[in-house]
Amino acid sequence: MEVIAGKRFTRATKYIRAAVIITSVAAIFISLLLASLILFARALGAPPLAVPQSTLFYSGDGEIIGESDNGQKRYWVDLEEISPALIDATIAVEDRGFYRHHGFDIKRIAGAILADIKAMAKVQGASTITQQYARNLYLGHDKTWNRKMNEAFYTIRLETNYSKNEILEGYLNTIYYGHGAYGIQAASQYYYGKDAKDLTLAEASLIAGIPKGPSSYSPFLNMENAKKRQKVVLQAMKDEGKITNELAKKEISFPLVFKRGHKTVDRKVAPYFQDAVMQALKSQLDMDDRTIELGGLKVYTTLDKRTQEVAESTFNNVIEETSDIQAALVSMSPKTGEVKAMVGGRDYAKTPYNRAIQAIRQPGSTMKPLLYYAALEKGFTPATTLRSELMTFQYDDGKSSYTPHNFNHQYADSEITMAQALALSDNVFAVKTHMFLGERALMDTARRFGITTKMSQVPSLALGTSGVRVIEMVNAYNLFANGGREVKPVLIKKIENHKGEVIFEHRTERQQILNPDRAFVMTQMLTGIFDPKLNGYTKVTGSSIIPQLTRKYAGKSGTTETDSWMIGYTPELVTGVWAGYDNAKKITVPAEKTYAKNIWAQFMEESLENKPVKKFKQTDNVVGVYINPANGKLATENCPVKRMTYFVKGTEPTEVCTEHLSEGKTHHSKEKNQEKETWYKRLFNFWGD
Template sequence: MEIITDQRFRKTIKYLRAIVILSLIGIAFMLLILLGIFGYARLLGPPPLAVPQSTLYYSDDGTVIGESNSGQKRYWISLDEISPSLVDATISIEDKNFYDHNGFDFKRIAGAVLADVKAMAKVQGASTITQQYARNLFLEHDKTWKRKLLEAFYTIRLEMNYSKKEILEGYLNTIYYGNGTYGAQAASQYYFGKNSDELSLAEASMLAGIPKGPGIYSPFANYEKAKQRQKMVLKSMVENKYISSAKANQAAHESLTLNGKHLHPNTEVAPYFQDAVRNALKTGLHLDDRTIALGGLRVYTTLNLKQQKIAEETIKKLISKDSEIQVGLVSMNPKNGHVQAMVGGRNYKQSPFNRAVQAVRQPGSTIKPILYYAALEKGFTPSTLMRSEQTTFRFEDGTPDYTPHNFNNQYANSDITMAQALALSDNIYAVKTHLFLGEDTLVEKAKEFGIHSKMSKVPSLALGTSGVRVIEMANAYSLFANGGKKVEPVLITRVENHRGEVIYEKKEDSETVLRPDLAFVMTHMMTGMFDTKLNGYARVTGSTIINEMTRPYAGKSGSTETDSWMIGFTPQLVTAVWTGFDKGKPIELTIDKMYAKNIWIHFMENALKGKPVKAFKPPRGVVGVYINPENGKLATDGCPIKRFTYFAAGTEPTEYCTKHLNDSDGSKHKKKEKKQPPPWYKRIFDWS
């Protein structure tokens, strides 16, 4: 009997020893696994905290004009910008031991397991704030073991690499509060119409209760259940010593005013401009599409809301609804290149193609000021004479003969000045100038003016036959308006990332690329299109809109068979307008040909209303004299028309007009003149 008992005892000891050894091996194995997990987590380093956040676009006065998101309205703010009441309420109801655990609340997990076992169902959750944050950042919300294990792994990584403050800030910026709102700021704005740091205890406690079940506890889904949940949150805050019972009772009975509107509901402002801004972020700042759309950027633009509204309303008012004519408009501040208004078409929803920045169209005679500026650099003056008559240009290098025509085939059939040629838009004068300077001169000069579209070295280039973009022409004319300083179109002044850090800021440049004296001489010549003193064989090209003007303007119109342009400016504002058909159909109706000028003058007048009337200020190095517009000579008392005209100092005319002198008056101006050989331009331009 004793032998049997002893054998049983030894066998029991043997089993116990095996169990202990196996247990120790198991524990060691588990420790190795845990060490491996922690080591791997440490090796991987901090996980990225990037979540989809709304990118916001601002106008020049700080108004939000656009928002991009993936259906998740989220505006990241720091923990310091979140109401302390909301922070306390969230911790109290979601994870009261948040500051004491390392990502897992094992006591709470055990309690949840017991509750589930008793109920034979999933009745209580035990996820900490860190676990929920890990799930929101990296995982789907499916209930699988794989997801649970990954959640635990990401929780470890978060706790190892980020502070409690950073984790809490991230959680409060990513949690879903219902109705498309993610994060405390978006939810505060939607439910109560205020910033998160302005929430009262009553508002914060109701908001903190929503994430448990947004479809159940949202006050817009069920106000009674939302109030019940709010009281539960307040009770937990009392139990966890965040507030007193008196404050909880007061908050529970406080009347709440609900908002129910998302922040920035009207984000359809200037859609063509916003497209151009997004393209600038991509090509200029080299940001990827996801960062632009969902990176939580704050993009500060140059858009002027008043001018944009005027531009859109002017186009809508002036162009017939039944017309198929399209439009491109760009308005800029010539001092810094800031694009203040942009219209890329008549209906963005029907056609998002941006005709202001994407369309390449023939500029017609609007290219002439650039050509004539180049001529001024080569010794031409506003009084330089050339013959305006029907001309066929023949070339010895095999280039085909070229016969340009003036509008309506009208010609002076005599000499005209450069000033008058520009005001009347004489094509013969322009082609002669272009060929004299050399066909590559205008191509190179256009580049100096910031025009990057390819141009062909052909005789017709003087008449604007190579395509350009509207924004390029607005920029080119800005150089005249600002006295010759280099500018480029600016759409964005500053970009901040989701943490408010500046990742881009536009720096102002002040490089002078044109001669200020010649830029002013050219600008003054461009006022001639609105001056009837320059009428000749035809009326000045701006005669149809002169009566609409209340201040000095300089500019140039242009037209081809398929394109109509008007570009003009004051010292404060440059605006370029193009109208035409998308498919290049000829513009035949007179009313269609007038749209560009009419849109331009109405926009400029309304955009500048209330602003100081500024004249173009002559710089040093220019001289102003009265000339006879007909022949470019110094005007006398007998000249019926005289126009004050500026010249680069030393190039002003010295010869008086003798056409209107007689024996009874003005004889004091008569001088005996030596017979002079024909002027250089007549010897060079001896075409027939």
């Protein structure tokens, strides 16, 4: 018996020794495997933490005006910009051992396995914050062994390459909180209308419970479940020693104020402008759609919110609701080219077609200032005279003819000055000038002013019969307003990526394109459309809006059968307005013909309200003299009308107006007699007393 017992003992010892050896080998193998995984994870380096994020658009003063519309709201904020209460609540309810484990909570895993075995079903999860973050970043939510193995590997990679705070920050910025809100910043804005850093304990404890089941614990879908979940969160915080029992009871009953809706899209600010920014990102900066939509960019634009609001309200005030006419507006800073306001149509919801940057329409007489600048370069001056009369022009080697007509078929039938021709918008004078300069001169000048659309070398080009874009035409007037320095329309000041790194910043490089003296002379000529002293055979073209204006402006209106324009400026703001039908239908309703001018006048006055009045800065090589507007000669005290007019030094008129000398002598003699008569009467009355 003893022999048998000894054999059994020896056999048992062998089994135990074998088991120990196998276990040791297995432990060593597992340790080596884990060590290899960790080394491999380190060798691969840090996995990228970039996640799809909404691109945000900011106004010129840094206020959010919109975002990329992809159905998912994703914003990234630093851990320091998240409420400590939310951080504590999340860790307490999701992963109490977060700062103690290395990606896996063995005790929780063992407990979950036992609970699942006992219930014969999966009833308890054991995923840590790191595991959930790995799943959100790189994997789906399918329940397969392959996914679980990948999740474990990515968890190791995250833990070996990032700090706990970096992992927690990433997790809180990517977890889904329901209603399209990814990350705590989007969720805070959606549920409470505030930033994540401003969440109270009551707000944080409720929102921290939502990720477990957004469709079950959203307060907007099931308030009762949401409050039960909040109670679980507060209890977990109490168990972790983050809050007292009394505070937990107080916060569960604290009334919450919800502000449902994503903060940035309650109302899309300046939708036409934002579309133009999106187009600029693609065409000017070569960004693809995915980068724009989900790149987490911060796009700082040039938009001035108040100026934009003035533009939109002016459209509503001026254009009758029953009218089908369309309109567009662009307002810019002449010094930088920055677009401060843009309206591409009357109702973006009905038609997102942006007429401010896409439509090509006939500019009419707004083209004349470019023509007359070319004339100044060829020796013309504001006092140059040509005869205004009905006439026909031959062109194309005599094969074709063209007969321009003035508005209402009115003509001076005498010579008028270029200054008056511009103020009255005399078409004959313009075509004569155009033909004298040569038909290519205006087209070449327009290119220097930044006009890129196709133009025809015909006599009618002087009257704006070749189409242009509103934004280009407004930018052309920038050159007059800023003294002749080249600027281009600017919509974007700066772009930051999701890390806050500046990847683009606009820098204005202003090249002198025009002669500054001639640019100033043109500006002073363009003030003439608002000056009744230049009235002649008809009134100046800005006469209808003069009563609305409280400061000095320069500008030009333009009218064709299908298009109505007004472009004008001060030293700090250039604005252009177009009105017309999309199908190029004739404008026949009298009120519709005045929309462009009235929108422009009201917009400029309100935009510049309470701002100091700035004068156009006279250049050193310019001189101002009083002339008789009717003939361009130096005015005398006898001239009934005289107007200060500016010339490049050496080009001012030297001939004195003599038309009113005899009238002046007679008038002077009458005044002397009246003076004597009055003196004698006074003397007689004195002695009579």
